[in-house]
Amino acid sequence: MDLALRQAIERGEAAWALAVSVPPASRFAPVRESLTRLVERTVPEARVVATGSGLIVWHRGEGEPAAACRLAARLVELLPEAPHAVRRCRLPDDAKALAALAETPSDWPAAEAWLGADPGGEALLSLWRTLASLPAETWIRRSPVVSLRPRTTARLFGRRLSADPAVAAKAIRAGAQAPPLSAEALRLFEPLLLAALPSFIAAEPPETRLILPLVPETALGGGYDRLEQAIGHDGMARIVPAIALADAIAAPRTMAAARTRFAADGQRLLLACPDGSCLGLLASLAAAEDLLLLPVSAARAAGASVSALGPQRILLCECRGEGDIALGLGLGIGLFEGRLVETLPVEAA
């Protein structure tokens, strides 16, 4: 606990305090620092103590200054989703409650731990060269995607390709404990997945689809043409291009041209939705024939409203437990991926 606050509590001193509740999703260092700067600007004499659930803002003295009232109102505005975001307290009356709050361990991770690491352009360039020289199967994950119905055995639908963050982190900082690379940094290596695809197409049974993450621009580029020359029209028809919803929004014209290309290649697009807050945008942008990638958290948040999207075309990813599979089956979802799926007995497609 903060030493000054502990002394004030132990000595029974008079003080005013605001117990601020911050939603778990926002409990990381940059948010704490920004709220602390706000306190410093508004009530310069107050002290700020981070707790496990938020902050305690406090200052010795009998009366609560007007500035503290303004601060409380501002904090309520900033934390609209937190129930009772700001609780006004007094010492010594609320000493017990404040002491309990101040004792909770306050582990607010740094931005890098939350977002993932970005070691800088030079290091990423070096990593690119390393990965390009490694056999593709050592650093490209091919996560199984299965089709599943209640009380049936899972059937292999295809494999989703992605750069393995653990391998990439090890390659970039050999032996060191480092946070995994950020998702954005990992995406820079997607062109290498494209280059590795012909070897995977050759290695997998002909029925197995390969789900390839790409940006719409890739579908119109020379790399995609070279891929077609390497694997032929039949090989191209086994590829399921996966495009992030954000990339589709960023380049609508390119996206429209990419769709034409996919159709000409006999490919079905997979549109990837990051979370439940984007389901409306997903519904607005997806074509009727698209597959939709949804994380379990999004499906859980959406519940029965998933049915409006057409559950049979949804691929539920990040399935870690049986409850996740049960949730998907209950919603009528037909395709699954995740750590649990990798352990399921699977029939060939």
Next chain:
Amino acid sequence: MLLPPTFGPALRHPILPAEAARFFAAVAENGARRRVLLLRPSKLPGWPDCAAEAARLREAIEPVIALPGLVWNELPDGDHLAIWRRGGDAEVARVEAATVHAPGVAAVFDVPADLVPLQLALAVIAAEHGHAAPSVATGPPPAPATLADIAAIERVIGQVELVDRLVARDVWRFEAGLAKSRAIRRLTLDLQALFETLVPGRTLAPEPLLRARLSRLASRRLLAQLCTRHELASAGAIMVPMDAQTILMPEFARLDRALPAPLRGRVVLDIPLAQAVASPPLFTAAARIAAAAEMPVCLSRVRVRDLAALGALAQAATWIGVGEAKALAEAVGQGGVPAALLPRLVAFGVGEPETLEALAQAGVVMLSGPAAEAA
């Protein structure tokens, strides 16, 4: 029309000459290759009373239509563009043989090698029929950007003066009776121009992931410069290009500490919708940090069709920026925009006075573009 609707491939796309020119420029920029057959049946001698010639041409085209991966585009006024990736020499030769006595009916182009003559041909079609003229490429297409280019820029971005490269456009607030006052000066940065300055002869167009990385570098540099260039916001509110991740970085914390009280609320952070969708939790956290610093967020580049689907992303922003002013006016008129969003919308690129009037009367008060300037 030469080809009846039942004839030809299942996929048919209407396309304007300018759109086609842009598409072929993108193909060349991306390092891809395409073969193109430009077909102008109206150039057949005696058209349209030339049934025999038309039938011969139709017969010659059928093998082209059967080429794998061919996409059939219909230009206005009966011209056609068939596009495929490679090969088809024998099929093209048949078309050329069938039109040997009718110059101008069929022409084959290989992109990128024939990009300039193809774009000139499209410019001619546009001029003949009164469509918008396409811009015509000159010189070889630039090579795509590489990770090495961006890594090199990272080393020097600290020395680049970005503030001086910003382009300013005013956003006006329209009150009842169309009285206007300058509300925000929107500052934008031409990333491609910046990139070309630092790495001549390369393009970011086919590399959106590298473009996003450069955008973030530029945002961090811009914040660092704003720390010492407060005067930019001293004459009124400014809107600066930003990305959500940068708001979590030390550069933002430094600006937050350095910003004088009178300028709080005057620095609006312009974050594109695509970036918010890439990581909604990151966007929500960034918007919270910005709000604590009293720097409002404008969620920009939102398409009209997506306004009703923004949900929680809209709640995190103060302003919602829309670029399709005309479509917005139509949607507003038809009740297609949530009423609660109207006073928070910023309409960019308002070109016509009637669009401006329709938007202002519907309660969209923040307007930018030629019509807003002229009003």
